[in-house]
Amino acid sequence: MTRRLPPLNALRAFEAAGRHLSFTKAAEELTVTQAAISHQVKALEDHLDTDLFIRMPRHLELSKAGKILLPVVTKAFDRIGNSVAQLNRNLASSALTVRLAPSFTAKWLSPRLDDFRKQFPQVDLSLTLSNDPVDFRRQPIDLAVTYGKGNWRGVLAERLLAIDFFPVCSPGYLRTVENLAEVADLERCTLLHDTNRKSWADWLALAGADTVNADRGTIVDDTNVLIQAAIDGLGIALGSSLFVADHLAAGRLVRPFDTIMHSDYAYYIVTTKQHLKRPEVADFKAWLLSQSTMATLESQPR
Template identity: 45%
Template sequence: MARHLPPLNALRAFEAAARHLSFTKAAEELHVTQAAISHQVRALEEVLGVTLFRRFNRRLMLSDAGQQYLPQLSEAFDQIDAATQRLRSEEDHGILKVSVANSFAAKWLLPRMPRFYERHPDLDVQISASDRLTDFTREDIDMGIRYGRGHYPGLHVEMLMDDLVLPVCSPRLLEGPRPLRTPADLRYHTLLHDEVAQSGFPDWRQWLIEAGVTGVNPDRGPRYSHASLVIQAAIDGQGVALTRTSLVSLDIEAGRLISPFGPILSSNFACYVVAPPSHVGRPKVKAFRDWLFAQIAHERSGADGPHAG
């Protein structure tokens, strides 16, 4: 049902003037001029067709209509204010919703989340794992971690960390009748592929060229839809994966994977923390952002390892 309401500014001017019984104090509260308050009140009286104030030389009094109107109008503004405060509290301190690529969520973020909860036990995080880029204008997401070139128009963007690309495999592949000792030994082993690696990301063909290896078909071997699957296949001894250092650091530390040889390649891709500019100042967004960068700083220092707080 359509509401036929007077102009909001006029209502605010009347309500403040009626509470203070002063146009001057109402103007101070609303940060406008006394003339503006007077103009808004007269406009409201014209819209309503009633007189709201009885005006004297040095004082102001409410008319009968004004006395009847003020309590309900003040209550309505109080309800709007309370609803606004509840909404702001939810936005600032409710569940933090973070969009993260599947493999980064599984291999980097989730193993480190207990350290975040140690610092922020009252802040719950909902991790939305998807390789699709989030549309912040349509989706209820506070912030994201993206892997790419850093060009995300309309968003606040900070580079979290760069990444290197290296071959990894199970330590078991160093044994057996065809031990993996040098890049040339790859001809005897299965190459594992990430089929959704972004265009421009180093692949086996580029790596073999950099390694100076010939006689190895860079296209052979199984393909997987997520880097985390490629890594798990490598852990299981099914072949050799070419992947990002950020995704395998914990597996290497735990001895589940090794990097048998170089070269280690750089790329034009990195991990970025992104958020709409209006979200950046939210306490829960800032808390998570600050923890991410502190975590990276600890790991790079090598002082406390990847599980540092």
């Protein structure tokens, strides 16, 4: 870690000066004298060992360094300012705050959410999308749906959806790769990977084709984008029922091989004992589980 921040008050003076392109106006905004801004900017320039402004008589410009720094600092301060301004509102709200894996939300949760809103109209849901791990001690989050192996410490994790893997590609791609009869023939295909290249290696081992090199192909970091790439005929991806069932049904994707890998990975409901005491958290969790039970009753097309 050891983040090395410049003097913060100097940053504030610089930010105002850069925004106004004027020390005098910045001084007005911060209700100090022009000399104060001049001092602070000078101090920041000394600290960074770069000029931030190009001083011309009666006219101020940002230097290249200033142009790089200004938007970053402005945005950072804006975010803090907004957060502070909304603090009281957020404190007052009793919203149920849920952090979700983006791909899961797009494919599974979104079409079901209306049902939750109908069943629990009084619950004010606030959703945030992120793959980051949740820290219930440092983030205002009541419950999360996270992709992983369920081996997190200090939290309650319950499996929501298991993920299985099998190869999929577009019918068009299948035609371009001639004689894709055996698993070993995958050697001639472009493999599309999700985040890390682990899954393909595992699947190939399961299918008895560990001679095929799994360290090739393209990495795409969002599951839905990965599947779209397969649909667009860029190669063969490892899909799971959750994400490809409708594409298989519509004929946009096909399964060149039958082997299904039952992986350790799944989408988990993650929360804490403490948070579960809030009835709306418990309700949402129960609702999620009820939805997943219904989902498994649907037949999955090959």
